[in-house]
Amino acid sequence: DVKVTQSSRYLVKRTGEKVFLECVQDMDHENMFWYRQDPGLGLRLIYFSYDVKMKEKGDIPEGYSVSREKKERFSLILESASTNQTSMYLCASSLLPPVAGSYNEQFFGPGTRLTVL
Amino acid sequence: DAKTTQPTSMDCAEGRAANLPCNHSTISGNEYVYWYRQIHSQGPQYIIHGLKNNETNEMASLIITEDRKSSTLILPHATLRDTAVYYCIVRVAGNTGNQFYFGTGTSLTVIP
Numbered sequence: 367d368v369k370v371t372q373s374s375r376y377l378v379k380r381t382g383e384k385v386f387l388e389c390v391q392d393m394d395h396e397n398m399f400w401y402r403q404d405p406g407l408g409l410r411l412i413y414f415s416y417d418v419k420m421k422e423k424g425d426i427p428e429g430y431s432v433s434r435e436k437k438e439r440f441s442l443i444l445e446s447a448s449t450n451q452t453s454m455y456l457c458a459s460s461l462l463p464p465v466a467g468s469y470n471e472q473f474f475g476p477g478t479r480l481t482v483l
Numbered sequence: 484d485a486k487t488t489q490p491t492s493m494d495c496a497e498g499r500a501a502n503l504p505c506n507h508s509t510i511s512g513n514e515y516v517y518w519y520r521q522i523h524s525q526g527p528q529y530i531i532h533g534l535k536n537n538e539t540n541e542m543a544s545l546i547i548t549e550d551r552k553s554s555t556l557i558l559p560h561a562t563l564r565d566t567a568v569y570y571c572i573v574r575v576a577g578n579t580g581n582q583f584y585f586g587t588g589t590s591l592t593v594i595p
Contacts, residue, residue, distance in 0.1 A: 370526070399583075401585070406587060407587065408570070408585045408586045408587040408588060409527070409570075409583075409585035410585070411583070411584075456526050456527070458526070458527075471517070471529040471532065472519075472527075472529070472583060473529070474526030474528070475526050476524075476525060477525070477526050
């Protein structure tokens with residue numbers, strides 16, 4: 367089974383701190399994703415990566431950066447945490463589609479609930 | 484903006500079929516319809532996907548209308564463990580990745 371793990375289930379940080387959220391997948395997937403989930407807003411894509419050292423902005427990249435130094439690891443970085451970044455953060459991974467337009471399901475981690483005070 | 488429209492919440496009696504509708508009127512020809520669900524305090528879980536034919540697997544059935552503007556996820560015999568938020572997603576085939584646009588989903592409550 368594919369396993370996507372996230373470094374913490376719960377995290378409490380102070381405003382202005384630099385925060386690292388780590389995600390690791392063990393199935394050699396090319397694609398990795400970071401989402402945040404907020405009540406009434408569903409899941410929103412922050413960043414994704416389709417290869418080592420490659421990254422693409424999602425819908426809400428402001429205030430975040432990412433790092434993908436190794437294929438299995440995708441890190442989300444909050445350079446200076448703010449209270450409006452309090453949220454549930456979900457990491458996911460998937461294989462590259464074999465042909466353009468074909469499907470690939472995403473496998474999600476358990477999530478990290480971040481509170482910024 | 485979300486590309487799909489789903490009811491906010493639904494109830495279903497245990498043992499009965501749960502039919503969850505989804506509208507995706509702007510879907511294009513090469514976009515797939517995916518369904519995921521999220522049980523409380525867990526990450527989303529893949530259920531099923533389809534392009535234009537109806538699909539069935541061990542978890543559910545997916546019925547897609549002929550014009551592909553709407554679909555229905557069917558859980559044939561709902562159990563209490565099926566209580567979750569169900570997301571209907573239209574997949575955008577990007578050049579490199581495969582982004583998903585999640586809406587707010589349908590909160591399904593299975594009642595004993």
